[in-house]
Amino acid sequence: MARVAVQEADFASGEEIAALIRGRTDIGGIGCFIGTVRETAAGRRLVAMTLEHYPAMTARALQAIAAEAETRWHLLGCTVIHRVGRLLPGENIVLVAAAAAHRQAALEATGFLIDWLKTRAPFWKKEHFLQGGDAWVAARSEDEAAASRWQTGGAIP
């Protein structure tokens, strides 16, 4: 069963990775991705970003995404943590991690988790600009394309 969390507080990447391995000797590799707030968006400087979500749906969506990864890649552990609220440049936004017997499964599952999360979990980012004003981030067609790679089931190229 995956560990899934939505929280305002920061997370400790090392602790999350260590928790996947602790007490186990069947894991050969752990893939991990951590997303962080960039200070510049399309040439404009940010002072902060606000992450809004749909609480009743978010945990379910993340569990579904993690369960799909666990099944497809026979994962031995899976963690998805997403922060919400106001975040400053350089801060952590999201962590996904996948433990498997072999590295290819761990790394593919990691890519899948973040691609699907970006297109299937109900989070919305608002950017607050240094020059004043703010704007909701528009969805990127590249993210849809990245997620669509995983549509056909099974492993990928």
Place this chain on the structure above:
Amino acid sequence: MARVAVQEADFASGEEIAALIRGRTDIGGIGCFIGTVRETAAGRRLVAMTLEHYPAMTARALQAIAAEAETRWHLLGCTVIHRVGRLLPGENIVLVAAAAAHRQAALEATGFLIDWLKTRAPFWKKEHFLQGGDAWVAARSEDEAAASRWQTGGAIP
């Protein structure tokens, strides 16, 4: 300039990831892979594994692999740490991490780093079996195939 280390001591994954982000606001994502010792190899239980290397060549080889990743994916940070000596099941063997402005670059570079390390860095594993005896691990053709994906330069599918 990448951080490259070959050491007997364990590493702290969280500290390594945090060091890539610390004080920076231009990073959008960090990909990471950690390899660990599995207790079972081809159906035989291990009590330990010994990692031998070629010291005069190892650091150079890892620097070359990291430099290649930094150039291909315009990385904003890169870490490669490989342990040597006697390691027990469940222990860390290797950590590779890549920081980039966007997640695709970070994740692709992470896959590249571990694939190339597995085929181009002078390390050799010996497995020590619970039932007695030991054996050098044979190179896997899958590893060569995985590494050959990156031969043509540029990004991949």
Place this chain on the structure above:
Amino acid sequence: MAEGRTGTLTVLYFAWLRERTGLAEEQVSPPASVTTVGGLIDWLAARDAGHAAAFAHQAAVRCAVNQDFADAATPVRPGDEVAFFPPVTGG
């Protein structure tokens, strides 16, 4: 009326749909002729300028019914929780 009470839906708005409607959540009782998400959108958009603005570009609006992604053809029934929001941008 019993029918009026059972006809109540919870509607949630997120991100710029929340800002345009001025509402995070509302309870609505559309007429019995509203049976799908698409019908609900048309009915909501006719309520006031804020709702009209929120649904002006339906191609940019996504929906969930009872926390599952849905589309214009998805049925809506009394008691459902229907959420409207832009394409997601987390991660």
Place this chain on the structure above:
Amino acid sequence: MAEGRTGTLTVLYFAWLRERTGLAEEQVSPPASVTTVGGLIDWLAARDAGHAAAFAHQAAVRCAVNQDFADAATPVRPGDEVAFFPPVTGG
């Protein structure tokens, strides 16, 4: 002789090549006719049973000259460090 001294190569063995030769490192002075890795292997393999065993399956032997991967055609010169080892298995 000056020529004898400058003709010295350092040869390193790793993993099962180290075990079969019984040596981690040796200084060797092959004849001037040995000018490539391939020539060096043939000369080393003829030295004793351990070396012969180490080089019995040359397809399974990899090489580096002065810490760069090399092959049978790579030149070797006096003063070089030549390492022999199996295909790498780290990571």
